[in-house]
Amino acid sequence: MNRSIISLKNVSKLYHTKIDEIFAVKDINLNIEKGEFISLVGPSGCGKSTILSLISGLFPPTKGKIYIDGQEVTGPTRKIGYMLQQDYLLNWRTVEENILLGLEIQKRLTTKNRNQALHLLEEMGLTSYKDSHPNQLSGGMRQRVALVRTLATNPDILLLDEPFSALDYQTRLKLEDLVVETIHKHEKTAILVTHDISEAIAMSDRIVLLGKNPGHIKKVFNVPDPIRNSLPLKARNVPEFQNYFHLIWSEIEDDE
Amino acid sequence: MMNRYLTKGAKSEEHGIFLSKLRLNYIYIRITQLLLLIFLLGTWELTVKLKLIDEFLFSRPSKIWDLFIEMLTTGELQHHIYVTLLETVVGFILGTLLGTILATLIWASPFISKVLEPYLVVLNGMPKVALGPIFIVTFGSGYTSIIAMALAISIIITTIVIYGSFKEVDPNYLKLARTFGAKKHQIFFKVILPASFPTIIATLKVNVGLSWVGVIVGEFLVSKAGLGYLIIYGFQVFNLTLVMMSLFIISIAATLMYQAVALLESKILSIRNR
Numbered sequence: 398m399n400r401s402i403i404s405l406k407n408v409s410k411l412y413h414t415k416i417d418e419i420f421a422v423k424d425i426n427l428n429i430e431k432g433e434f435i436s437l438v439g440p441s442g443c444g445k446s447t448i449l450s451l452i453s454g455l456f457p458p459t460k461g462k463i464y465i466d467g468q469e470v471t472g473p474t475r476k477i478g479y480m481l482q483q484d485y486l487l488n489w490r491t492v493e494e495n496i497l498l499g500l501e502i503q504k505r506l507t508t509k510n511r512n513q514a515l516h517l518l519e520e521m522g523l524t525s526y527k528d529s530h531p532n533q534l535s536g537g538m539r540q541r542v543a544l545v546r547t548l549a550t551n552p553d554i555l556l557l558d559e560p561f562s563a564l565d566y567q568t569r570l571k572l573e574d575l576v577v578e579t580i581h582k583h584e585k586t587a588i589l590v591t592h593d594i595s596e597a598i599a600m601s602d603r604i605v606l607l608g609k610n611p612g613h614i615k616k617v618f619n620v621p622d623p624i625r626n627s628l629p630l631k632a633r634n635v636p637e638f639q640n641y642f643h644l645i646w647s648e649i650e651d652d653e
Numbered sequence: 654m655m656n657r658y659l660t661k662g663a664k665s666e667e668h669g670i671f672l673s674k675l676r677l678n679y680i681y682i683r684i685t686q687l688l689l690l691i692f693l694l695g696t697w698e699l700t701v702k703l704k705l706i707d708e709f710l711f712s713r714p715s716k717i718w719d720l721f722i723e724m725l726t727t728g729e730l731q732h733h734i735y736v737t738l739l740e741t742v743v744g745f746i747l748g749t750l751l752g753t754i755l756a757t758l759i760w761a762s763p764f765i766s767k768v769l770e771p772y773l774v775v776l777n778g779m780p781k782v783a784l785g786p787i788f789i790v791t792f793g794s795g796y797t798s799i800i801a802m803a804l805a806i807s808i809i810i811t812t813i814v815i816y817g818s819f820k821e822v823d824p825n826y827l828k829l830a831r832t833f834g835a836k837k838h839q840i841f842f843k844v845i846l847p848a849s850f851p852t853i854i855a856t857l858k859v860n861v862g863l864s865w866v867g868v869i870v871g872e873f874l875v876s877k878a879g880l881g882y883l884i885i886y887g888f889q890v891f892n893l894t895l896v897m898m899s900l901f902i903i904s905i906a907a908t909l910m911y912q913a914v915a916l917l918e919s920k921i922l923s924i925r926n927r
Binding site: 455472473474477478479481482483485487489498499501502503550 | 826831832
């Protein structure tokens with residue numbers, strides 16, 4: 398039908414409690430092309446994280462269907478790598494043992510895959526820490542280890558759930574560049590959930606603005622080429638950046 | 654020579670002064686502890702000798718020591734110590750092991766956990782010692798009853814504490830494992846169990862104490878050997894020297910066992926968090 402790597406068709410998710418039912422998201426339609434970097438932005442409670450969980454197959458949609466490579470999502474798949482708000486490294490494992498967690502769980506811990514994971518660690522400049530324990534690393538290093546752990550299973554799609562939110566500003570900017578570079582280099586498709594509009598503009602190709610009550614897609618922005626073609630840190634200096642920021646900002650303001 | 658020890662490893666003169674203060678303080682504490690022990694035992698011995706308290710009821714340290722040496726020579730004491738130690742070690746290992754397994758079952762099934770909840774509350778509240786007669790009619794008058802007693806005292810609290818630590822693991826770790834497609838048993842063995850390991854080791858420490866209670870009470874109720882048996886026997890024949898000696902051995906053995914588990918704990922935790 399279409400060539401999208403991810404496609405959501407009329408997806409709704411209801412949460413039930415004893416006394417109520419709440420629409421987390423309603424009638425989401427979204428197609429994402431291979432190699433695209435998409436950001437989901439919007440106010441708290443607009444269902445950004447719910448959409449990621451649905452795509453990753455952690456729980457099924459109440460209505461509608463989600464397809465990855467044309468196949469319906471029924472549970473977690475190896476095509477997807479998920480990065481959480483914090484690194485959640487297991488502190489009893491060394492860095493090396495941490496990055497191999499996914500491969501271990503998927504029973505794919507071959508010499509080749511292991512070497513690939515170690516190579517990724519090298520790309521992140523962390524080889525010398527491979528026998529260290531997570532509590533010996535800084536926040537930025539820990540999140541880089543978490544990135545390696547996500548990439549080690551070689552997923553086609555990366556779901557990034559505010560992965561920089563727990564970091565200080567400088568570390569965050571550096572890591573944004575690193576993530577974008579890595580994702581382009583390894584030709585991954587990525588969906589980023591963020592509160593930070595400038596982060597969304599700097600990193601992505603398309604920005605999906607969500608509204609709340611219930612969560613729905615309000616508007617989709619195509620990020621202009623000059624911004625798109627620069628790494629996040631430089632993109633912030635592109636002349637169009639400020640105008641674009643205000644454009645999206647005013648759109649969110651309307652909602653409040 | 655003394656001064657050399659006191660300032661060993663000092664980085665400067667001031668550091669040396671600091672270290673000597675620290676070490677002198679340590680030495681004073683140890684000396685005072687020893688003096689206190691000598692004082693207490695001495696007072697005991699003396700008041701009995703001066704007939705201020707009744708030797709028949711309270712015995713005296715030198716008599717206890719003589720009995721200790723005598724029973725060691727005949728080899729009788731070793732047997733009693735061995736029996737009690739064996740029962741205690743088996744009791745606390747089984748208590749920790751079975752408690753962990755029970756906690757695992759409860760964790761694995763929210764349904765079972767909800768069904769068992771009131772039972773656990775009642776069992777936890779009940780004084781397990783009261784079950785003694787039931788164990789004796791069920792398991793007979795051998796080791797089994799006594800080990801069952803030790804087990805009964807430790808297993809429920811172990812289950813509750815370890816299940817609690819399973820539940821306390823940050824759900825985001827479970828989410829992480831599930832995004833990799835982890836099955837329930839993988840989540841358990843890769844995340845839940847290792848994360849709860851410090852709690853399990855800590856329970857081991859608690860269970861050492863609980864098992865001693867269980868074993869001694871068990872031996873009071875039914876036994877032919879063991880330190881608890883010696884106490885009851887000594888009481889019945891009014892040999893209070895035997896009772897006192899058994900008490901000393903129990904406190905020393907229980908302390909040593911506790912220290913051994915504490916050492917094991919720090920060893921294991923330091924390997925884990927190098």
